Amino acid sequence: MIYITHGYNEPGFECATCSRVFRTNRACVQHMNDTNHNRPYECQTCSRKFYSQSAADQHMDDTDHWAPEYECETCSRQFHSQSAADQHMQALGHYRNYCKDCDRRFQSENNLWMHLNSKVHRGRSIVCPFCTGTYTTVSGLTHHLERGACPNAPNVNREAIHRFVSSRDPGGTITNKQIAWRDEDSAVYNATDCCFNGDSWECYICHREFCTKNSLNSHLNSPTHKQSVYRCPNTKSVCRKQFSTLAALFNHLENEACAFMRFENVQRRVGNFFQERGLITF
Numbered sequence: 001m002i003y004i005t006h007g008y009n010e011p012g013f014e015c016a017t018c019s020r021v022f023r024t025n026r027a028c029v030q031h032m033n034d035t036n037h038n039r040p041y042e043c044q045t046c047s048r049k050f051y052s053q054s055a056a057d058q059h060m061d062d063t064d065h066w067a068p069e070y071e072c073e074t075c076s077r078q079f080h081s082q083s084a085a086d087q088h089m090q091a092l093g094h095y096r097n098y099c100k101d102c103d104r105r106f107q108s109e110n111n112l113w114m115h116l117n118s119k120v121h122r123g124r125s126i127v128c129p130f131c132t133g134t135y136t137t138v139s140g141l142t143h144h145l146e147r148g149a150c151p152n153a154p155n156v157n158r159e160a161i162h163r164f165v166s167s168r169d170p171g172g173t174i175t176n177k178q179i180a181w182r183d184e185d186s187a188v189y190n191a192t193d194c195c196f197n198g199d200s201w202e203c204y205i206c207h208r209e210f211c212t213k214n215s216l217n218s219h220l221n222s223p224t225h226k227q228s229v230y231r232c233p234n235t236k237s238v239c240r241k242q243f244s245t246l247a248a249l250f251n252h253l254e255n256e257a258c259a260f261m262r263f264e265n266v267q268r269r270v271g272n273f274f275q276e277r278g279l280i281t282f
Contacts, residue, residue, distance in 0.1 A: 117254070117263055126267065129275050130156070138270045139254055142247035145274070161246055161274075162229055169280040174233050174249060176242065189220040233282040234260035 012021040013028035015037050022028040031037065041056040042049050045065035050056040060066045068078035070085040073096035079085040093100030097112040102120070106112040115121070117137070124134035126141045130153040135141040144150060148157040162175075169175045191213055195201050200209040201216040206224070210216040228242035230249040239258035243249040252258070253266045261269075261282070269282075 113255075137250070137254055138267055138273065139247045139250040142250055142273075143245070146245050146247055158226075158245060164274075165230075165246060165280070168276075171279075173280050173282060174230050176229055176231055189217065191216045191220060232258060232260065234258045236260070 012023065013025050014021045015028060015032055015035075018035075018037060020031065022031060036049060041053045043056055043060055043063075043065050045060070045067060046063075048059060050059065066080065068080050070079045070082050072078070072085060072089055072094050074089070074094035075092075077088060079088065089095045089098070090103075095105055097106040097109055098104070099106070099112060099115055102115075104115070106115060119136040122136050124136055126135040126138055127133070128135070128141055128144060128150060130145075130150050133144065133150070135144065142161075145153070145156050146158040146161055148154060150156055166175050191201060195204065195213070195216060197209070200211060201213050202209050203216060203219055208219065210219060224244070226244040228244050230243040230246055232239040232241045232243075232249065232252060237258055237260070239260065241252060241258070243252065250266065250270060253261050253270075254263050256263060
């Protein structure tokens with residue numbers, strides 16, 4: 001209880017716990033007794049209250065009533081020590097962004113997702129129809145073919161794949177309708193000395209800088225600045241993302257970026273994409 005004065009020197013008695021003020025000491029004491037506000041310091045576990053924080057601390061020391069401070073990163077369990085929390089999380093795989101099989105923790109949920117869908121856990125079950133090379137994902141196989149890297153199919157590249165896909169997609173499920181398709185892949189771009197800005201080699205389109213002229217040429221001849229000829233087939237949530245390569249579209253679907261299809265479904269439904277001859281449906 002605290003004795004205070006208000007305007008015009010009117011006396012008042014303030015409750016030791018709440019902010020109520022009473023005209024008389026008797027009224028204040030009666031209020032604190034009725035509301036148990038004369039013992040403002042509570043135990044963190046049981047319902048006991050004390051006149052001082054030191055008394056409450058002593059009680060919690062004697063009865064081990066201190067509230068647990070260390071939480072599991074996944075479930076709602078709490079622990080009195082970090083070592084106990086770590087033991088629980090390791091036993092149940094309850095670390096946030098944690099792979100129990102590999103006993104590895106990751107900085108983000110996306111990094112964990114990429115690890116779980118890597119060859120470490122998925123293996124290499126996607127087979128190239130031309131060279132029998134194996135890949136972990138459909139996007140990996142498609143990238144292999146689009147960049148013309150298959151030794152048994154040197155004529156299969158981004159341009160050839162786009163013609164093949166367009167012939168099977170008259171309704172524009174994943175391809176953008178175009179008046180004409182320019183043979184972009186037949187052109188080879190070479191940077192001139194004018195691209196050197198004094199410090200590095202600069203792309204005149206996106207202004208990215210590169211350490212060497214060869215790096216800039218690789219960038220210029222990559223699909224980075226090519227036409228966006230593919231689009232996400234997700235019409236339910238109206239995903240408007242477009243892509244310059246089929247591999248980028250498949251990677252978008254594999255990442256479940258727009259929740260259109262699960263990773264496993266992408267591998268199953270698109271696994272034989274280059275061997276099928278029917279119309280494209282999703």
